[in-house]
Amino acid sequence: MDYKILSDSLSEEKIKSLSTEERQVLCAELRDKIINTVAVNGGHLASNLGVVELTVALLSVFDYRKDKIIWDVGHQSYSYKLLTGRYDRFDTLRQEGGISGFPRISESPYDTIDTGHSSTSVSAAVGLARARDLKGEDNYVVAVIGDGSLNSGLAYEAINDIGQKKSRMLIILNDNEMSIDRNVGGLSRHLANIRVKSGYLSAKHSTEYFLKKEMPVLGKPIMKLMLAVKDFFRFIVYRKKPTIFEDLGLLYYGIVDGHDTEAMIKNLDAVKDLPGPVLLHIVTQKGKGYKPAEDTPSDFHGVSGFDIETGKIPASGRSFTSVFGNKMIELSAKDKKIAVICAAMAQGTGLVDYSFKYPERFFDCGIAEEHCVTMAAGLALEGFSPVVAIYSTFMQRAYDEILHDICYMNLHVVFAMDRAGLVGNDGHTHHGLYDLSMFLSMPNMTVLAPRDYRSLQRALEYATTKADGPCSIRYPRGTEAVNTFDADLDNHAEIKDDYSDVTLPYTAFDKGSDYCIISVGNSYVDGQEAALILEKQGISGKHINLTMLRPLKEDVLNELTSEIRYVFTVEEGITEGGAGSYLFQLLSSKHEVFNFGIDDPLIRAASQTRQKEISGIDGKSLADKISKIINK
Numbered sequence: 001m002d003y004k005i006l007s008d009s010l011s012e013e014k015i016k017s018l019s020t021e022e023r024q025v026l027c028a029e030l031r032d033k034i035i036n037t038v039a040v041n042g043g044h045l046a047s048n049l050g051v052v053e054l055t056v057a058l059l060s061v062f063d064y065r066k067d068k069i070i071w072d073v074g075h076q077s078y079s080y081k082l083l084t085g086r087y088d089r090f091d092t093l094r095q096e097g098g099i100s101g102f103p104r105i106s107e108s109p110y111d112t113i114d115t116g117h118s119s120t121s122v123s124a125a126v127g128l129a130r131a132r133d134l135k136g137e138d139n140y141v142v143a144v145i146g147d148g149s150l151n152s153g154l155a156y157e158a159i160n161d162i163g164q165k166k167s168r169m170l171i172i173l174n175d176n177e178m179s180i181d182r183n184v185g186g187l188s189r190h191l192a193n194i195r196v197k198s199g200y201l202s203a204k205h206s207t208e209y210f211l212k213k214e215m216p217v218l219g220k221p222i223m224k225l226m227l228a229v230k231d232f233f234r235f236i237v238y239r240k241k242p243t244i245f246e247d248l249g250l251l252y253y254g255i256v257d258g259h260d261t262e263a264m265i266k267n268l269d270a271v272k273d274l275p276g277p278v279l280l281h282i283v284t285q286k287g288k289g290y291k292p293a294e295d296t297p298s299d300f301h302g303v304s305g306f307d308i309e310t311g312k313i314p315a316s317g318r319s320f321t322s323v324f325g326n327k328m329i330e331l332s333a334k335d336k337k338i339a340v341i342c343a344a345m346a347q348g349t350g351l352v353d354y355s356f357k358y359p360e361r362f363f364d365c366g367i368a369e370e371h372c373v374t375m376a377a378g379l380a381l382e383g384f385s386p387v388v389a390i391y392s393t394f395m396q397r398a399y400d401e402i403l404h405d406i407c408y409m410n411l412h413v414v415f416a417m418d419r420a421g422l423v424g425n426d427g428h429t430h431h432g433l434y435d436l437s438m439f440l441s442m443p444n445m446t447v448l449a450p451r452d453y454r455s456l457q458r459a460l461e462y463a464t465t466k467a468d469g470p471c472s473i474r475y476p477r478g479t480e481a482v483n484t485f486d487a488d489l490d491n492h493a494e495i496k497d498d499y500s501d502v503t504l505p506y507t508a509f510d511k512g513s514d515y516c517i518i519s520v521g522n523s524y525v526d527g528q529e530a531a532l533i534l535e536k537q538g539i540s541g542k543h544i545n546l547t548m549l550r551p552l553k554e555d556v557l558n559e560l561t562s563e564i565r566y567v568f569t570v571e572e573g574i575t576e577g578g579a580g581s582y583l584f585q586l587l588s589s590k591h592e593v594f595n596f597g598i599d600d601p602l603i604r605a606a607s608q609t610r611q612k613e614i615s616g617i618d619g620k621s622l623a624d625k626i627s628k629i630i631n632k
Contacts, residue, residue: 001036003029008088015059015083023060023261027052030079031289033090035308037078041093042304042425043101044075046287046297047146050176050258054144054282055079057264058172061272062140064110068128072145074102074115075302076174084110094425096606102429116429117394118367119152121145122171126158129167140272141169146176148344151366163249166276170268171250173281174258176297245279254281259288298347302426320475321418323453325350327460328387332358338464339379341365341372342389349389349418369394373401373413380411385464392417392432392474402470403442410444410469416460420449420474421522421572422598422612427605432474433598436520437577439472440550446471447550448502449521449579453480455502455547462499474521476572478608481525503548505557512540515626516564516591518557519545520571520579526612527570529619530626539627549579554586567591568626570617574598594629596622 005022006029018026030052038045056079058069064084071077081099082090085108092098103111113124125143132139149155150173159171245252251274256267264282271278286300287293292311293300299313300306306313316322328351332338339361342349346364355362365372369390376386390398395417406413420432439447446467450456456475463471495501508524509517509531519527524545531543544560546552561567567587569580580595587593598615612618616625 001032003033005029006033006082006087008085010083010087012059012064015056018060020262023056027056027261028289030056030082033082034078035290037090037093038303039306039308041091041095042302043078043094044302045290045306046293046300047076048078049288049290049293050284050286051076051144051174052079052288053259053261054172054174054264054284055083057261057268058142058144059083060261060265061268062142067140067142068112068125070112070121070124070128070141070143071103071115072121072143072149073118076144076146077103077111081108084108094427094605096604096610098605100427100605101425102427114429116426117397118149119145119154121149122155122158122162125169125171126162126167129169130165133167141167142172143169144172144174146174148367151344152368153370159245159248159250162277166249168273168275169277170272171277171279173254173279174284175255175281176284176286250277250279252279252281254279256280256282258282258284301347317479318453319350319479320453320456320477321348321350323350323456324389324416324418324460324475325352325354327457328389329354329357331460331464332361335385335464336361337383338385338387339363340387340389341376343367343369343372343394345389345391348391349416351389369398370401373398374405376413377401377405377409377411380406380413381409385412385414387414387416387464389416389418391430392420392435393423393430396434396438399438402439406470407442407444412468413470414460414463414467415439415470415472417472417474419477421476422603422608422615423477424608424611425605428602431598431601431603433572433574433601435472435474436549436571436573436579437581440579440582441577442470444469445550446548448473448548450475450547451519451522451524451545458495458499458502459547462502466499476522476608481522504553505560506545506547507542507560508545509541509543511535511542513542513563514539515541515566515568515630516561517541517543517622517626518567518569518583519543520549520569520573521545521547523570523572523617526617526619526622530570530622533619533623534626537623537627539630546579549582552586557586558590561587561591565592566626566630567593568596568622568629569593570596570622572598572612572617574601594625596625 005026031049034048062069086099089099094101099107102116104114105111121143122145125141129141132141145155243252253267253271256263267280271280285294286297303313328340340351340354341363342351343365344367346352346355365375372388376388379386395415417432417435420435423430439445448459448463450459459473463473508528517527517531527543531541534541569583571579573579575595575597578597580597584593584595596617603611603614613621
């Protein structure tokens with residue numbers, strides 16, 4: 001579609017010179033481009049539609065070629081990409097070889113820092129502002145953070161630090177009352193209270209600024225008297241303290257309508273040169289301008305595609321995520337000691353139905369992974385069996401709490417990690433490639449890696465009812481691979497109460513002793529395909545799948561590989577320090593061991609299938625590598 005204003009030739013100077021009417025046209029064109037692209041490519045829709053006017057306002061006031069603009073998480077940066085030289089490539093969004101769905105410094109000089117995980121923007125902005133001051137430069141530093149990301153402790157660590165050396169910088173609080181799901185907790189209520197008294201706060205700061213600038217001699221004593229009187233009457237009338245941001249040393253301005261571009265431009269111009277750190281509070285609506293996304297913003301947070309006319313999102317069907325959520329309902333019906341914890345992602349982790357079924361045992365802590373884990377420690381100390389459901393890539397944020405607050409005390413906490421392995425089009429910041437190396441290095445930790453829906457269900461049973469101490473379970477994004485191989489997993493072993501189907505190595509293929517493939521979890525599919533390809537080439541071997549990595553049945557594994565020279569491990573995780581390295585220590589004294597996994601964890605956006613091919617851990621690639629080693 002040809003647009004009137006939006007184009008590849010739209011310069012920074014042109015953006016700044018637009019009239020009010022032209023800005024309105026530009027915002028409409030940005031929304032149209034984003035909706036049409038995400039409908040085909042998938043991506044984050046609701047968050048991007050909510051910041052269109054904000055983006056235009058920012059680029060009307062600041063110079064993106066010189067100033068530093070940081071988008072927290074970065075999943076709302078589509079308008080920014082379109083206006084900073086990537087219009088001609090926008091149709092490649094989240095595709096192999098295309099532009100990322102998040103800011104990437106490797107993609108554009110106008111992306112200040114790589115983002116993807118929440119709550120990092122303020123810390124980065126503080127560092128950038130202090131570096132600017134040390135170098136004697138004068139550029140602006142702007143951090144855009146949502147109210148959901150502001151729930152995280154990291155954001156408050158940064159805000160607390162700002163008070164030490166009050167470098168000039170601007171924090172824009174994009175308040176849409178949501179992260180992915182509805183925000184929870186005291187901060188959310190605090191922001192709601194601020195919205196009620198926004199007029200009072202705006203007038204307060206306008207008066208302060210006028211007195212300090214226009215009456216430098218008398219302004220301070222007058223201001224002190226006014227503040228004393230004001231605080232007294234506010235105590236009597238409101239019985240409220242100033243905003244938390246003011247108490248922490250920021251100048252607070254707001255609230256501004258985040259969909260009124262002209263109002264935002266005026267406010268940005270007014271606050272950008274104030275000394276010290278400023279927080280500008282704006283209110284926006286997720287999904288703005290596309291009614292289906294306005295009505296159900298959580299559904300349009302991240303989509304694989306949708307029908308623009310109807311707003312219908314293709315049904316995802318059964319998935320590892322839904323299997324997990326349903327199994328937790330089943331287990332909790334039998335055991336009242338089970339409680340489930342998540343970090344602002346009830347929908348993403350498949351726990352919405354659980355939250356309605358067992359609200360008293362469901363705890364959404366907001367974007368606060370560290371708190372989730374240590375709170376689980378408290379529950380475990382009192383005899384409960386907490387299950388902490390967090391994506392693998394976000395579980396990394398709580399490494400020390402898992403080690404220090406759970407493992408050292410050998411507490412019974414279950415860590416359920418969705419999106420383990422390669423995740424597809426979100427790219428490298430969202431892959432779950434480190435959990436195996438992380439959890440295998442921790443004392444007392446049971447490590448489970450189910451290969452399919454049934455083994456996930458059995459692993460959850462084992463972890464909640466039989467396992468002692470901490471237990472981790474990793475499972476991939478999406479659906480179970482269709483079994484088209486000779487071996488039938490559904491009939492491979494009798495299900496016993498001793499959970500031997502979970503704890504014992506499973507021999508999926510046994511045709512000879514030329515080699516042995518040991519696959520971890522859902523890499524079963526690729527290992528089995530490789531074994532079948534090799535068999536057709538006249539290379540006969542064995543394929544063993546592990547769903548339990550620790551404690552490992554070493555005697556059983558040694559017996560299964562006793563007559564075999566070449567052993568090949570395969571996993572959807574990093575090669576160095578991962579499951580393969582762990583198995584190498586056990587097997588290398590008696591076998592030639594080769595580890596296959598993700599050598600380059602910075603693998604970019606592509607389909608999950610394609611990412612496995614790029615990494616060389618799909619069935620065909622494995623077979624090629626193994627045949628070359630055996631026939632060398």
